[in-house]
Amino acid sequence: SELIAISSDDQDRARQMAERAGVSALRLGYGLDLATARAWGLYISAGRGTTSIGIEEP
Numbered sequence: 001s002e003l004i005a006i007s008s009d010d011q012d013r014a015r016q017m018a019e020r021a022g023v024s025a026l027r028l029g030y031g032l033d034l035a036t037a038r039a040w041g042l043y044i045s046a047g048r049g050t051t052s053i054g055i056e057e058p
Contacts, residue, residue, distance in 0.1 A: 006042070008032050 006029040007014040014030035037044055 002027065004029055006030075006032050006037075008034055008037065 004027040005014075005018065005023065007017065009017065009030055011030050014028055015024075018024050018026060018028050034044060
C-alpha cells in the first residue's frame with residue numbers, strides 16, 4: 001500500500017512541513033478544504049503553536 005499526507009495548507013507551506021519533518025519522500029496532498037476533510041472522516045488537528053521541529057501550526 002502507499003501512504004499519502006494530506007494538508008489543508010497551500011503547496012509552499014505543506015512542502016516546508018514535509019521537509020522539516022524529514023518526510024519529503026512521502027506523497028503530499030495540499031489545499032484540502034476542511035469541509036471535505038470532515039466529510040471524508042479525516043482527523044483534523046487543532047493549532048497548538050510551534051511544534052518541536054519548528055513548524056507553527058495554524
